Amino acid sequence: MKKKTAVKEEKPRETLADRHYSFFQNVYEIVRQVPKGRVTSYGAIAKYLGSGSSARMVGWAMHGTGDIKPKVPAHRVVNRNGMLSGKVHFNPPSRMQELLEKEGIKVVKDTIVDFRKKFWDPMEELGL
């Protein structure tokens, strides 16, 4: 058997679509478990779900969080820098920071203060 195109190889890797449960649904469940006063990152969630490089999908999953129930505290999810990268998608954008501060999290210049301390890692908290 000859391989003409050696550029692209087969991907035995399991894609998100192969999973029995919706990737988005899993994301929502995890985010709902983030306790008040704590935050997590898109990447951490992606990693916990076994798709370490699919952090973007986690962010994309947040698009439905405004409509679904029970409510998903999307404001507790920020990027790996602790920046409120998704604030512009809130209504109004300042809403994200307000919610966080209401939970005892300080935000300065769209960045969470003491992010490392407030960080909630599903890997550790929910077990590997």
Place this chain on the structure above:
DNA sequence: GCATTGACGAAGG
């Protein structure tokens, strides 16, 4: 059906 975008992140220059 291909090209671009995107609430990310790691790696390379």
Place this chain on the structure above:
DNA sequence: CCCTTCGCCAATG
């Protein structure tokens, strides 16, 4: 230290 590129993959044009 800042900028670019790449991987990831669903949604959108």
